[in-house]
Amino acid sequence: MTDVPKRLLLGRALRSDRLSETLIPKRIALPVFASDPLSSVAYAPGEVLLVLSIAGVSAYHFSPWIAVAVVVLMFTVVASYRQNVRAYPSGGGDYEVATTNLGRRAGLTVASALLVDYVLTVAVSISSGVENLGSAVPFVVEHKTLCAVGVIVLLTLMNLRGVRESGKLFAVPTYCFVLGVFALLAWGAVRAGVFGDEMRAPSASYGIHTDESGLSGFALAFLLLRSFSSGCAALTGVEAISNGVPAFRKPKSKNAANTLAMMGLIAVTMFCGVIALALATHVRMAEDPADNLLIDGVPAGAGHHQDPVISQVAAAVFGDGSLPFIYLAAATALVLFLAANTAYNGFPLLGSILAQDRYLPRQLHTRGDRLTFSNGIVLLAGAAAILVVVYEADSTRLIQLYIVGVFVSFTLSQTGMVRHWNRLLRTETDPARRRRMHRSRAINAFGAFFTGLVLVVVLVTKFSHGAWVSLLGMALFYVLMTAIRRHYDSVSEELSAEDPGERAPRPARVHAMVLVSKIHKPTLRALTYARLMRSDTLEAVTVNMDQQETDQLRAQWDERGIDIPLTILDSPYREIARPVIDYVRRLRKESPRDVVSVFIPEYVVGHWYEHVLHNQSALRLKTRLLFTPGVMVTSVPYQLESSELAKRRARRREQWNAPGSVRRGPAARTPGHKGTGNRRTGRRSGTGPSQRDGK
């Protein structure tokens, strides 16, 4: 019934080939997994300058030092994750590492942090993408919130329709972007170094108003730390590769580690280059441009839009409005939207792993359960849209929320890795291996220490600026997932079969009944099938809703000579369910050890409105019967012609590819499983040794 509006809105799901077993090569893996960290060069440098501007333009000279700190951190994190990738090639990522080594709570904390992060990746990347696009297309920046929500809706529809994340789709814009930035850096260096041009950014002549010029001591240190925290936005998404190891070609771990190193190198080069060019072209960024950015000595006012650093630098180097400038703005926006899309792909991946551990509904674990994935996607998009609307698509304000989650998972993951090596070292005796382990442990320990330190810095400097929102979100996810797990555990305990020895008294006989309303094909089919089942007793039951119809039924029964007794249940209030339920209950009471088997002829229909017109009573009766102990309910379907429609719809739905399929890689085909071709059947009366499939 929900299918029709969806189809009207989304069109038919794209027919796409089944997830192939092809694994992705490094040159494709880089854009698939690195669009998020690479794209952050579009906003991270600006955030560094922006925070520094609080202490006045003079504070900009600290920015190279902050860049150095970010680079060191980046190398640390990349080096650490190269260890992760080698130690855990299964793709569980930080969640798996934390759970395995630090326990369930730590793992769940990491999972909550990552879920919040996915939401923020969408919100921040799209807001920043809109800002970058806006530097070339003024309309976009004038309707920032609207455009950002529009992009979210577009991405959501795309993912609901089942557009498969394809390597090529990611490769082209990401490489275009990287190429564009490197061209920018190179041309900027040539112009400055070779031609000695004086390049001036559009904001070069602006002044920065500050209440706190000449900040010093603790306040300055705090500001530098805050600036550093903002710069750390460049590190978001680094962990993505560690979740995607199974999708790599062999040798998986090695390829993943090398891709990680490549990504780190490109990211820091771009980051440092943009900061250097920003200083060279005298870019001015203010934290609150309406009040603090002075144009000819006057505050810029609410109508002024501060362009991102990368577009200001491009304007200075290439010329404002020039073709390369527009190319770079478009490529930046596109790569940012792709980065947002990675969250749409990463979410089902993480969801599937969490579902396997029963922290989320189990059906998330199966591929192709479109409905469930759709709910997840809508949840993700809804939360991101709320953030975008509340924060007016202002990437600067959204970034305050962003990096908390990342560093929570970095720190816990690296701590977990230290424990991992400790454990291995306890049993490892080979000196060469021990040496390698010691080295890995040292790297992870440093990573844990450094990222932990950054986490503290981020929390201290950003808590009141918005980080509390992230923490709240994490807490909500944590509580929800704990509750789901607790529910599954309690049900599992309730259901667990007791010892094979002590068994409940076996039911003795089956009393079968076929519900009959009139004699037509579905009824006849149900009678035939019920007879085949050879229950101990079999009767047909009808509810007398209308005496005339009942008399007619009885006459036809005679006429056809159906050799099954027909019981007529009285229904003084023209109900169907109650007389049947009462009858079944009485049967159960008369012989409590018997099982009652109820056969219900059912029409299978194709249109949603047919569901309204048919089967309602049967469905409700079925639901009611399931509450009655000692009953089994058999649907005997009769496929109406229109059911072909629904069948085709179901088949189409089956061909849908969940987002994240590529990242997940094909399901592990462990040896020893049996193909669907193998089966054994045996007589139910067989008392010999049980026959089993395979082995």
Next chain:
Amino acid sequence: MTDVPKRLLLGRALRSDRLSETLIPKRIALPVFASDPLSSVAYAPGEVLLVLSIAGVSAYHFSPWIAVAVVVLMFTVVASYRQNVRAYPSGGGDYEVATTNLGRRAGLTVASALLVDYVLTVAVSISSGVENLGSAVPFVVEHKTLCAVGVIVLLTLMNLRGVRESGKLFAVPTYCFVLGVFALLAWGAVRAGVFGDEMRAPSASYGIHTDESGLSGFALAFLLLRSFSSGCAALTGVEAISNGVPAFRKPKSKNAANTLAMMGLIAVTMFCGVIALALATHVRMAEDPADNLLIDGVPAGAGHHQDPVISQVAAAVFGDGSLPFIYLAAATALVLFLAANTAYNGFPLLGSILAQDRYLPRQLHTRGDRLTFSNGIVLLAGAAAILVVVYEADSTRLIQLYIVGVFVSFTLSQTGMVRHWNRLLRTETDPARRRRMHRSRAINAFGAFFTGLVLVVVLVTKFSHGAWVSLLGMALFYVLMTAIRRHYDSVSEELSAEDPGERAPRPARVHAMVLVSKIHKPTLRALTYARLMRSDTLEAVTVNMDQQETDQLRAQWDERGIDIPLTILDSPYREIARPVIDYVRRLRKESPRDVVSVFIPEYVVGHWYEHVLHNQSALRLKTRLLFTPGVMVTSVPYQLESSELAKRRARRREQWNAPGSVRRGPAARTPGHKGTGNRRTGRRSGTGPSQRDGK
């Protein structure tokens, strides 16, 4: 899942006793069935004066003649319906009469007209009720639309909760109202005749502006006809009794006919009395009071609210704001709200009859199908609310739409009755009976002619004033019901069993399989039950989603020594449905004459969120399996502890009484049916003469 918000909003359904078999006496039947026609005295006289005012105050002297015409019409209609009630005591009303005598199309037209009428009864009665209440409580009339919508919402919630229409609930306010109006008439007569008081209505001093004073000839005749059309609003709801004959005590037809006469007498007395008092107290009503009502020679303006005639008369006779005045205003409003409530009760009654004839979803026919009735009630309320909002709760404008439907059904019903008598006369030979029939036919013929004439007058005088909206609504209902009937017919044809002689080849054997995910109580129960069913072959089937879990399952299977072979289906894409469907299809292909019986262990849960967490894959698999021919699907329920909750909820839902239960009377208990106690069971192998229940 929809239960929780409903319960939050509506509270628990009231526990009410089962519809008893008591039938209603005449003194209760009168208020139950007549609150609609009696309450129309609150607005009909005003409408007459209002239309006449277009020709100036002098035209008011035509009003007694119009009242006479309405009285003649009322007597005609009552006399006609007394024939209906006698000829058709089954309660089918106009719809049955028209269908039986004039064919399906006429019947469906009547049904469409009545459905539109129910919507308008709600809209008009509530708007008028708010206006009457407003004459005592100014706040109400100042927020007319809001208050009217509020009353609609209140009535809807009451009916959704399952407040039973009770005779007493109707009797008190209706008798209070009738008493109040008669007291008004009596005291007015005494004051005028005995004391010779000059009574002046609040609007007595106002002038009426008219562009067309001294209207004559055709224009005047048209205006008089329009005024008469408006006065005919007094006749709405007269047909209600003919739908409710089964609810009367015996002799049903006679009692119903007498109640009808009583109602007609009371209605015309009140109608004429109010018109007479309105003339005596110089009430002034203008069609467009803002422009045409002159207070001290100046138009009253948009802020002026014109009080209904009955409240103006009461102000003149009892004194404005006096206790009897307030009593009458309150009683009038209450009886009008009750009149609106009759639509909430009449709708399911008509819906049930239409559902029986397959013009509406069949489940409407069964009592206590709460969900379906709720949808109907919400539809009714939604349509009425839209009308109220669009027409700003202005009863004068809504009445333009009102009486079309009523007179369509009057005319068709009376025409049908003429045919009915013609048919009976063809075979009847007894002279006394023939005489009675001739007399009845004459009455119905006159009724058909007169109501047909009024219908033409109404259509001509009101079409552009809003009657087209009613006609559009009727057309919509007609088309919808025709489409539903066509669908049911085509399905019925598709399903109809061919001759008993020629039969499809009988399926030969049953191949049963139990779906297993892990070994727990639900699985063990399903295995036990499946074994009891003695199918030809039995196997357990599991889908290998996770090699480790599958290995564990296989080990437990061995350990427990379960003597059913276990087949493991491979699922490279971690799906459940597809491998099972493929497997079933292959089985069917291998032996097409076999039937596959799939047993699915199912948890029965109580909370809506548990549905999200469990059974999703099983449910979807079940749906998919039903599309596969030659398959039957058996749910083996395992009741979790929380299912008790849902069981209780279902029981509560069962105790709900559909609105309209009282009007419908208890379901006919025709002789010859068998109580639930009678049943026969027989061995399926029995080949002797078939055993059948009863007879």
